[in-house]
Amino acid sequence: MADLNQYMNKAFDYEEKGYVEEAIHLCSKCIQAFPEYKREIELEIAKINYRNGKERKALLQFLMLLDDTGDETISNLIIEAYYGAREQEFQKRYRENYKLLEEYSYFYGELHPLELRYYPIWTGENEIWYYDSAERIFQVIERYGFIMGELEDTIYLGSDLLWMEDLLILEKKTRMKEPFMDMENPLLLLYQKSHWELLCQTIDLKELMKFDRIIFHDDISRLERSLLTDGICFPVMVIGNRADTILQELGRLNNKMRQEYENYQTIIKEYYLQNRDTVVKNIKNGNPRILFITSRFTTALQYHVRDCKIAAERMGLETELQIEKDRLCTGQHNLSIFRQIAKFRPDLIFSIDHFRHEREWKDCLEGIVWVCWAQDAMPEIYSKETPAKLTDRDFLMTHYITSKKFKDIGYDAKCVIDAPIPANPYVYQPYQLNDAEKKKYSCDICFVCHSSNVESYIDKVAEKFPEQLQEKIRAIYRGYYDYVCETGELFYTEQEFELFIKGAFSYHYNMALTAEALDYFVEDMWRYFNDRVYRQMLVQWMLDAGFTNIKLWGNGWAMEEKYKEYAMGPAQNGETLSKIYQASKIVIGNNIMTTAAARAWETMLSGGFYMSNYIPEENDDVDIRKILEVDKDVIMFYNREDLIQKLHYYLEHEEERQKMIERGRKAALEKMTYDILMKRVLKEIGERLEEN
Structure with missing residues (x-):
């Protein structure tokens, strides 16, 4: 034993001097010389490895010794x-x-x-x-x-x-x-x-x-x-x-979801078959339960649904909302909707832009009343096949109250209810602005929309096509833009754009577009490019006329040098936007498709002065002239000269401006709030169900 200690001490001396391999080699020799102390020496070798940074090797040695000996002290070590x-x-x-x-x-x-x-x-x-x-x-x-x-x-x-x-x-x-x-x-x-x-x-x-x-x-x-x-x-x-175990569990959950869905489907179908008359009675009596369906992956739509729901609750009605829990729930699965319908048992389902027949579970909801509020140009809304798919319990609220294209679809008048998008007077209202808000928001002219950089948009469109076509496409788009800037005249219909595009390709390039390509350019120029051209033209008119106290709210304005000093960045919807309207002397309408955009009502309810742009009545999807009296409740400008003249007049005549603000707010409160809308729509649905 004394000899072993002597050798081991020498090994430790080697280790202390940094000769780790020599120390371990000497320990290994000791095992050969003193086999009866094999495990004790192996333990010291493991300790040497551990002390010198070879932790994994030491661990394996410790574990091997533990396995051989079962010694609890090694485990503790x-x-x-x-x-x-x-x-x-x-x-x-x-x-x-x-x-x-x-x-x-x-x-x-x-x-x-x-x-x-x-x-x-x-x-x-x-x-x-x-x-x-x-x-x-x-x-x-x-x-x-x-x-x-x-x-x-x-x-x-x-x-x-x-x-x-x-x-x-x-x-x-x-x-x-x-x-x-x-x-x-x-x-x-x-x-x-x-x-x-x-x-x-x-x-x-x-x-x-x-x-x-x-x-x-x-x-x-x-x-x-x-x-x-x-x-x-x-x-x-x-x-x-554990992939196999997890896949098995996922399969079980999928089966459970399907089974639960089928059970709810049966429950719901039976309930509405037995309570068809009760549903109608509740609506006619003015106390329906309403389920509002929307998606968090919308911009304005989810807020329009929210405001309708709140308005219904102010009427004393029971309501619930179906919406994704958060951004990771991409799409509402049927079980979630059916679970809510089975428990809440609504008399009426309210959805924006989507009909009952678009749902795969439409057949089990035949007894319920479905209301679709058409706000966007969705294919199903504008399909001429859709009217035949609607039942006597399907109603279509339409934002497009004066749209010829919408009227030509052929919806039965019994199911259509005029419903231009209103505003929320509990959000858009006069506020007490502090000094900082006045400084930040005040201006003569307010313009709210995203930047309309025409050149960058033209480039994005052109780059979608083969290189040999890109300059031709750019030239045609720029040609329309130059025409508008020179004349102040715009195209308002798809037919006008079709003639222009066909003629330009034929006359300048001796080209005939395919029907598919022509449809693409017509849709793009009419629905998207025209809007950008118009907005940029309006801003340029005002700047050329010498107006400089202008604030441009929205994304992208700061990226264009000529607009940079007027750019304010995006305006947050709600109270902030309401204060912007209120602090501005004039808010300019700039929607090329409709004069009765929600911005009009938001401005008026906020105590702001709204000046509507002009669209020919036959091309105005939602005509403000059918709701308010022009020159009494709202001011409209008709062209460049009229815009400049009216801007000067109302900026110089404060008393007249204030009178128009008061009249506009009164008219908006009387006609264009969610409370007014929901009361009227539910009343009309009840009356029409009575007729049926």
Whole structure:
């Protein structure tokens, strides 16, 4: 034994001097010379490796000795050396992560941290060793080697992924490439208990939470709540450990969703078959239950639905709203809608731009009354086949009260209700502006719309086509723009644009467009380009006339040098926009399709002076002249000279301007609020159901 100690001390001397390999070699010789002390010497070799940075090698040696001897002191040594040295760090991160999870919207699991059972021992590039304190054993997790396939930009579920590098790659690869608004693919992460505890001890979850789309599940049982209850989209791909088990669970949940959907379908169909008369009675008596359906992936539409709902509630009606829970619930799945209908049992469903027959479950809702409010030029709204699909319980509110194109579709007058978009007087109202707001918002002339950079738009259109056509397309678009700037005259119909485009290609380039290409250019120039030309022309008219106290609100104006000094950036809808209207002396109408845009009513209700642009009556989709009396309730300008003359007049005659503000606000309050609209629409529906 004395000889062994002498050799071992010499080995430790080698180690102290930095000769680690020599020290280990000497220890190995000692095993040969003193085989009866093999395990004790192997333990010292493991310690030397540990002390000199070879932690993985040492760990494997410790574990081999533990396996051979079952010696509890070795187990304690490993825990103390590998976990004890970082225990406070691990536990601190665990607590901090749980504090973050308590406030995080996408965590499905136990909100309060439990006493730790699993201790991270060693983490390497491809494996993690941990200690299970309940079973008193050491375990290893091997890194899952995944390769992203072609299915990127889609919904993945990652199981038991513990390496931050893998998680960040997965996050990057699964993002939406062209997201609409704030829509995004959810990334689902699922963990079993051991892996979840290790994740929370070894990774700062804040780095993953910042993406605001990663959904954590601390157990497979949590999937049901996120997918079936909250409507998170089902994953398309599963990667990681336990894929077979997870796919089996997803299959079970999909079957459960389908079964629950079928059960609700039966319940709903039976209810409305038995209560057809009750539905009509409730509406005629003025106390229907109304379900409002909308989507958070709209701009103005969800707010129009909100305002209609609030107006109905002010009438004392029961209402509910069907809308995606958040940006990761891309699309309302049928179960969510059916669950709500079965429980709420509405008499009337209210939707913007969508009919009953567009829903796959239309047949089980025959007894309900469906109201579609047409606000956009959706294909189904403008299809001549649609009128035949409507029942006597389908009603169409239309924003397009004077549109010839809409009238030509052929809807039965019994189902159509005029409903130009109003404004909310509880939001758009006169406010008490402070000095800072007055300074920021006040101006002579206010213009609210996004920038209409004609040249950049022309380039974007041209670049969609082969290079040999691009300059021809640019020339035709610029030709129309130059014509408008020189004459002040615009085309208002698709027919005018069709003649212009066909003639330009034929006369200048001896080209005949295909029907498909012609339709594309006509639609683009009439619906999109014309609007940009008109708005840029209006601003240029005012600047050329010497008006400089102008504020241009909307995106993009600052990017154009000639408008940069007038650009104010986007205006937030609601109270901020109302204050902008109120602080401006004149707000200019600039919608080329309609004179009765919502901006008109928002301005008037805010206590602002609105000057409407002119559109020929036969081309005005929503004619303000059918709602208000021009020159009494609203001022309209007809051309460049008239605009400039009226701007000068009302900027110089404050008393007249104030009188028009008062008359306009009074008229808007009497005719164009959501309260007025909902009362009238529900009354008309009740009367028409009585006739039926």
